[in-house]
Amino acid sequence: MTSVLVNGTGTIGEPLIALLLSTKKNLGIDELYFYKHTARLTDRPMIENLQKKGGKMCVDKNKLKEFRDLDIEPDMTFDETLKKIDVIADATAEGVGRYNKEKHYKKIEERAVGFLAQGSESGFGTIYANNVNDNIFEKNKYPKYVQIASCNTHAAASTIKHFAFNSEDNNNLLHANLTFLRRASDVSQERGVMAPTISNYTHDRFGTHHAEDVHKLFMTKGFDLDVFSSAIKVNSQYMHTLFSHLILEKETTKEELLNKIYNTNELAITNKTAVNLVFSFGRDHGHFGRILNQAVIVEPSIKVNGKHIYYWSFTPQDGNALLSSVKAIMYWLHGKEEVENKMEYVNPWLFEEV
Numbered sequence: 001m002t003s004v005l006v007n008g009t010g011t012i013g014e015p016l017i018a019l020l021l022s023t024k025k026n027l028g029i030d031e032l033y034f035y036k037h038t039a040r041l042t043d044r045p046m047i048e049n050l051q052k053k054g055g056k057m058c059v060d061k062n063k064l065k066e067f068r069d070l071d072i073e074p075d076m077t078f079d080e081t082l083k084k085i086d087v088i089a090d091a092t093a094e095g096v097g098r099y100n101k102e103k104h105y106k107k108i109e110e111r112a113v114g115f116l117a118q119g120s121e122s123g124f125g126t127i128y129a130n131n132v133n134d135n136i137f138e139k140n141k142y143p144k145y146v147q148i149a150s151c152n153t154h155a156a157a158s159t160i161k162h163f164a165f166n167s168e169d170n171n172n173l174l175h176a177n178l179t180f181l182r183r184a185s186d187v188s189q190e191r192g193v194m195a196p197t198i199s200n201y202t203h204d205r206f207g208t209h210h211a212e213d214v215h216k217l218f219m220t221k222g223f224d225l226d227v228f229s230s231a232i233k234v235n236s237q238y239m240h241t242l243f244s245h246l247i248l249e250k251e252t253t254k255e256e257l258l259n260k261i262y263n264t265n266e267l268a269i270t271n272k273t274a275v276n277l278v279f280s281f282g283r284d285h286g287h288f289g290r291i292l293n294q295a296v297i298v299e300p301s302i303k304v305n306g307k308h309i310y311y312w313s314f315t316p317q318d319g320n321a322l323l324s325s326v327k328a329i330m331y332w333l334h335g336k337e338e339v340e341n342k343m344e345y346v347n348p349w350l351f352e353e354v
Contacts, residue, residue: 001031002029002030002031002086003029003030003031003032003033003084003087004020004031004032004033004085004086004087004089004329004333005033005034005058005087005089006020006033006034006088006091007034007035007088007090007091007092007100008034008035008037008090008091008092009035009036009043009046009050009091010091010092011186011188011189011318012091012118012318012321012322013034013089013091013092014046015287015288015289015290015318015319015322016089016091016322016325016326017034017050017055018050018053018287018288019288019290019322019326019346020329021053021054021055022053023346024054026342026345027326027329027330027333027342027345028333028342029333031056031084032055032056033056033057033058033075033076033081033085034050034055034058035057035058035059035078035081036057036058036059036067037059037060037063037092039059039063039066039069039070039072040070041070043072044071044072048072051075056075056076056081057074057075058074058075058076058077058078058080058081059074059077059078060078061077061078061079064077082104082107082108083108085112086113086114086332086333087112087113087114087115087116087329087332087333088105088114088115088116089117089325089329090105090116090117090118090121090124091117091118092117095121097117097120097121097124098117098123098124101115101124101145105145109144113142113144113333114142114143114144114145114146114328114329114331115144115145115146116128116145116146116147116148116328116329117146117147117148118147118150118321118325119147119148119149119151119153119321121147122147122209122213123147124145124146124147125144125146125147126143126220127146127147127148127213127220128146128147128148128149128324128328129148129149129153129154129157129158129217129294129320129324130154130266130320130323130327131158131161131266131294132149132158132161132217132218133217133218133221134327135220135221136220137328137331137336137339139336142331142332146328148321148324148325149213149217149321149324150209150213150321151316151317151318151319151320151321152180152182152210152240152242152315153210153213153214153217154295154315154320154321154324155242155294155315155316156178156210156211156214156227156229156244156295157214157217157294158266158267158294158295159244159267159294159295159297159311159313160173160218160225160227160244160246162260162264162266162267163246163252163257163260163309164176164246164248164309168221171223171225172248172249173225173226173246173247173248173249174226174247174248174249174307175226175227175247176211176214176225176226176227176228176244176245176246176247177227177228177229177244177246178210178211178214178228178229178242178243178244178245179229179230179231179232179242179243179244180210180229180230180231180232180241181232181240181241181242181243182231182232182233182234182240183233183237183239183240183317184197184233184234184235184236184237185237186317187237187238189237192235192237193233193235195235196233196234197232198230198231198232199230199231199232199233201230205228206227206228206229207229207230208229208230208231210229210231211227211228211229212229214229215227236275238275238276238317239275239278239279239315239317240314240315240317241275241313241315242295242312242313242314242315243310243311243312244309244310244311244312244313245308245309245310246308247307247308247309248307248308248309250307251306252304252307252309253304254302254304257302257304257309257311258299258302261297262352265293265347265350265352266293266350267293267294267295267297268293268295268296268350268352268354269296269299269353269354270297270298270314270353270354271298271300272298272354273298273300273301275314278296278354279317281351281354282316282317282319282354285351286316286319286349287319287346287349290316290318290319290322290349291349291351291354292316292320292322292349292350293316293319293320293351293354294316294320295314295315295316295320296313296315296316296354297311297312298311298312298313319349323346323350326343326346327339327343330342330343
């Protein structure tokens with residue numbers, strides 16, 4: 001019996017639970033549990049729907065009555081669940097994942113095979129993005145703790161990998177300047193910003209954390225990339241948008257870049273220039289509204305001037321991080337030899353064109 005626990009039911013946790021439930025038989029997951037921290041009447045429809053799909057909810061033993069008072073019936077307590085779990089995917093709020101690691105996860109790390117946390121949890125474990133640094137899952141040397149890179153880090157790192165590397169071990173990048181236009185919130189959230197708001201630089205070399213995380217990803221492969229990022233929040237709930245300027249050692253052409261996009265299922269291309277139209281495509285054709293590609297490249301925006309590449313891309317709202325979470329779980333449950341076969345069951349939500 002294989003069992004997975006998703007800790008949290010927010011903007012990442014809920015779609016991850018749904019994705020695992022809809023594919024768990026093919027992915028070789030026997031039991032899927034999810035942890036709910038707070039009892040809210042407004043969450044009852046979501047909980048009931050996930051339970052109907054086969055998910056089992058666990059809660060803190062001291063909160064059983066709170067849930068039952070709202071006519072929500074937990075399947076078991078959190079402590080009971082921890083005794084039987086193989087992999088835990090932590091999708092809690094920023095900082096909580098590291099707290100959970102120290103308080104709960106380290107107590108069962110000798111038995112459980114792996115733990116992952118989402119992008120904000122720097123320091124939780126080895127940073128990872130699907131098909132960017134799968135080398136961290138070396139035979140018999142899998143990391144016990146993994147930090148799934150943020151969705152924007154996925155988009156930047158994946159395009160750099162395909163546009164600026166001639167092969168896995170041939171780096172052609174001199175410098176990357178990345179500008180992130182970040183949505184202020186998800187459509188499922190009530191918060192937001194009143195007007196575009198610039199993010200402070202947190203690192204002299206990298207700017208915002210996005211470039212720092214891209215650098216960390218490639219350092220696991222032995223590459224010390226020169227990357228810098230800026231970010232601004234805009235009062236939108238659609239998708240993040242990324243403007244990239246890459247400077248290469250050797251010249252390239254737009255045709256070469258387009259061939260790279262068409263020859264990988266990690267990147268999608270679009271002729272749409274409005275983010276709402278791409279978001280709408282994901283809502284209509286994605287898995288629970290999610291596009292799972294690493295990035296959606298805007299074809300009309302690609303400009304190449306010798307060694308200089310300029311392009312805009314849209315970041316699938318957490319979809320790329322969901323795919324990396326599933327793949328990390330597959331590594332831990334089934335091993336390197338079976339990973340690609342298992343991932344075929346989630347690849348239908350990777351698109352060539354959007």
